[in-house]
Amino acid sequence: MTEVHVSSAVMTHPVRLTQAQDLAARLRLDGLALDPDPEGPPSALRTALVAWAAVTPRASHHLVVQDDVDAPVELLEIVGRAAARFPDEALVFYTNWHARNGAAVRLAALAGACWVRAVPDEFTPSLGVCLPSGTAADFREYARESAERHDDELLSVFFRSRGRGRMSLLAVPNIVEHIGTSSINGHAAQGIRLAVCPTSAADAAPLLARGGVLEEPGWIPYMRYGEGYIRLTGQEHGADGGRGHHRWRDALPATGLTEELVREARDAHLPEGLAADVARSFGRAFAEELWIHCLLLGRQAARAARRLSPSPDVVPPDALDRMRHSAVATAGPAGLPPERRPEAGPDEVRTMAAFAWTAVRAGERLQGVSAGGHRPVEP
Template sequence: MTTVRVSSAVMTHPKRLAQARELADLLRLDGLALDPDPDGPPSALRTALVAWAAADPARAGHHLVVQDDVSAPPTLLELVGRAAARFPDEALVFYTNWHARNGGAARLAALAGAAWVRAVPDEFTPSLAVCLPAGTAEEFRRFATGSAERHDDEQFSVFFRARGRMSLIAVPNVVEHIGTSSINGHAAQGIRLAVCPTAAEDAGPLLDRGRVLEDPGWIPYMRYGEGYVRLVGQERGPDGGRGHHRWTDALPATGLTEDAVRDAMSDGMPKDLAADVADRFGPEFAEELWIHCLLLGHRAAAARATLASTDEAIAPAALGDTPGGAPAAPSDDVPRDVLDRLRNAAVSTAGPAGLPPERRPEAGPDEVGLMSALAWTAVDAGERLPPGRPGRPGRPG
């Protein structure tokens, strides 16, 4: 597989200097980008500008910036270099939060059989590990210099929207967030992990040859124990699309009715599994999780059909069903078991990601297993739902 030269930097604060040095050594990154005003008001963008200024087109065609609170395999630079060779003009994102709209897009893409998905324009761009063409890195640095924004992830999205093309998100995540502390004020979000944690040996063929879901359509996601839907064209709303549509309000735009959802739940939600999840996290959460995953499965089936009808089509499945029951067609020569593991990773994080932040520490291996088992029954039921006829959405909640 072709690779390209990628320069790199770890953006860090003096409080985490030892951690950043250890990470740079492990990943063989070029150096550190220190906060130029460590005693000033918290600002990730201030440090990011230093990191992106280290890009040098004469030395490397692409530049990778990672934040200091991540873990990643020693082969990260190689994986990034191959991805940059495949998509030389794209902004590439290698970590996505499990509870964000873009996390929902990645989870949907995984179930549809894709390895890359186009980010939505109405949310921050996850910035824990981003690779830009060197020229784009310099454009971003100039664009963001002097901004009053302190969040680099928000400024990225402003920049990409202005260019008319959002980033490409790697669905398999080899980069993982570590810890819950936050210099930039995100600690209240609690445990924040990758949406599709993936071993490097699986990520390689997926990133090299996996399909791209350019248009995920409407996207189910969960936040603080409740299910929502990111609507198509939502970014054109008066608030820039930042509002949240509860699934009940968004159903007309999906083509489904609440009666159809409730009937599917009555027929397909196993009472024993639902009761086990309800015993631990409450009946409301168990119901919201099941409906969220029902919508996820329904949308994934449509996205899979879209992929299959394009030149970037996924070949028809011929090797039986995946652990969730619905076939995920192999993507060129990506091994079937690799796609299966990606799907399982996506579903395994749906439950803990959907919990309120204060309750995520309660999700140990047994709880995650129960939530995953319940989630799969909903995904399977959603993939069997007939397509509806989209109407107009309700108001954002």
């Protein structure tokens, strides 16, 4: 592994100064990056440029976290080991549970991966990001004159513009968690926004140090506002840059699946008792969308597992299992419309997770169709 030294900064605004100071002290971070124009129009990028300029002279890497996060006291140690393992990569330690990148992380978790390559057609989740020092300098230069105010959007544009358009690596076990629902930068309408796969430091440390990397998850099922969608492979090359959303029924022809196969799996495996429990809280339509989403997720994760790069060492199987369960437990609440997420208490989350697992397991056995319409026998 490469020898690294990680410098760090917390992005903050004067209204959250005390919160940021407490966070920096608890995590032993180097200092704060204050919004240079706090009375100006909201701009995360304005503060991010200050944060990415705070690289110390001997640092090989630089970590930037935002002020509205929680993280374990081992954060710097875990980040340092990850940077030593992947010295040239942009590393992301939090991913939103309701985003396409969040769906990629959830799929990767089920496949047994501990890192996954971010999709190129979505923002880079920027609550906890570590860049090589040279990359940080390049991003500052790239972003200096930008009119964009969202640092997460511009990070993705920046990554796409470099060389082969190599996106960041997303940590599957999330060790950074978002706290609160307020947003200085205008994201409050998205409601409760949490990590897709919250994981303890004790589990995350060996998984991130030794776990496998999923470079290409293939097509990715995801949910938004209570409905199921699919991100198709290569979608970023479309006229809209891949930012459009394809309902799962419309996207099925590109996946090797058919509505008939999905319907047969639903009729054979959907547990009516659990479906009724979910429907009582959130409606039958949501229950069916969630089950089909997780059916497709299980199917694609089983295929992705066969493309997984080998781990350099054995990872703890119990930690892997807890990571998988963490990812599935967030599928239900993340799939709800933002205004309904507060209704998902512990009992509802447990019910949705049990319901989701029945679909995932059915999806792992779901076969596709060949070009001639025949069902191949898959291992």
